[in-house]
Amino acid sequence: MRVQLIGFGNIGQGLARVLLEKEKYLEKRHGLKLRVVSISDISGTVVDEEGVDLKRALEVVEREKKIIGYPGEEMSGLEAIKTVDAEVVIEVTPSNIKTGEPGLSHMLAAMKRGKHVVTSNKGPLALEFKKLKETAEKKGVAFRFEASVGGAMPLVNLATEMLSGDEIYAIEGILNGTTNYILSRMTKEESPLELVLREAQELGIAETDPSYDIDGVDTASKLVILANAIMGVDASYRDVKIQGIRKITPEAIKLAKEDGYVIKLVGEVKNSHLEVAPRLVPVNHPLNVDGVLNVALLRADIAGDITIVGKGAGARETNSAILSDVISIWKNGACL
């Protein structure tokens, strides 16, 4: 199966590493021989119909900070999608919650050319889920995005495929590892947000501009994807009521603690209402997970409550989800 990789930052490089490591396993276990026929980043595209040398590509990007500079071509990702033959496009460019670009154009272009799409890119899905879903259906291609929510947690596929007899009537989750790390440390140390945030930035857990995380933007994007994909709600990012964690004080956390609660940034969808806000969670509640972990609680009408906990981010962990989506396409393709 030929795949194109669009985006060669953390996630894309992580995928290259995982593919090198898992080459034999994929062939032995699933009969799947993956060939990455092109890799694009903002600088250009490397194309090799026999399969790009992933080890060499990783060396080049390590040295040059871009993929071109090694037998490359001045070709954009969009151009590569339009001209290079492949069955699957893996879209892992940086997420943009304002325009969804360039991911949105990449995905639509791939679908229109009959290519399956696998992505970790939240922005386009949080803005244009319905359009993407409908385009994929019209073109008869797969559209899979497990990696866009909860990193390594197989949340979307769990709900849609493993709980296929159930209706999910509500979802609650801690979907952002950075804020969860900050709140966990504030709880343990009774320190103010600014202090913990600064240390998280030094550790590389928080970004230099932390607003994406601590103002709830990231959580809201993921919540929109879950609501659309799992509950069939037709919602966009603009529909989410959002409150971040900037106003949480050590005093509030201390008071909560004395009553047996912790404060968590929770995203919830219920009755088509989407909300992100700090919430009091009982200490022994399944949603009370520590550190950078993510958690989601699915309320299912037959199964009852199902909680899943896992690593919400990480260049390696996220690729578990991408790989599983690719394998699923391969397996379904075998019976098309």
Add this chain to the structure above:
Amino acid sequence: MRVQLIGFGNIGQGLARVLLEKEKYLEKRHGLKLRVVSISDISGTVVDEEGVDLKRALEVVEREKKIIGYPGEEMSGLEAIKTVDAEVVIEVTPSNIKTGEPGLSHMLAAMKRGKHVVTSNKGPLALEFKKLKETAEKKGVAFRFEASVGGAMPLVNLATEMLSGDEIYAIEGILNGTTNYILSRMTKEESPLELVLREAQELGIAETDPSYDIDGVDTASKLVILANAIMGVDASYRDVKIQGIRKITPEAIKLAKEDGYVIKLVGEVKNSHLEVAPRLVPVNHPLNVDGVLNVALLRADIAGDITIVGKGAGARETNSAILSDVISIWKNGACL
């Protein structure tokens, strides 16, 4: 799709109720029209090629405590499997960990006749997993058993289908709700086992003969199924080192508590070694779940640790897993 229901106790009746409730949903969402063409219990079999009237069957069993007595026939479940036309056999007779019967014969007979098998019956799988798996493969039929472990938790399918790029190198879990309920209450109240057990028996949470639960037999059966199905270990129930919770005292629990631990009955498989034993679990560890909940921690080589928590039992909840397995067969059948 025509299904035969073998076993009409708690789980079987629960399935009939869920099917009545979900009839429209299954057709609308999955295009699946299920027809239960026979229902067998120890007293005989009701057959109707147009579909057994499930509402009436439930009324009869409620009144007569057996399925026959309403236009039934003196036909055993095994005979029904051999003679009635159907695509799927749902085997939900009582589990027997010594012989695996009658479930084992039912499943093998169904497979040999080219019928797919869905089951919640642990015994046959804990004793003869390999034989069942190989027979299913030889006959080209599906063999699905999500309901046999962890009730509503979609654990087996999660690991084998959603984490398909990962290798699971260890599994730890609390797989028996009764012992977990007893230990949780002993922890909360510092009461001795005998007292809590007696109350659990009165509440119907523990059986009159509690050894199946508290001596670890049930946990061990489930662990064997997970090891075989998820990790490809060729193990049988006899290979598990088992220690139950009879010797746990309120004093031991109190000491653990003072150090920030709880005592849980944990099943673990690692390096082909299967063991069930009471273990110290840190209070804030994902395995520390309360009451009748079940939990499993999968250690995956790419995704990292994934924890899933859900209801481990219940006539309704378990049927979430059975239904999801049936839907999966239906969907795969569409492309055979």
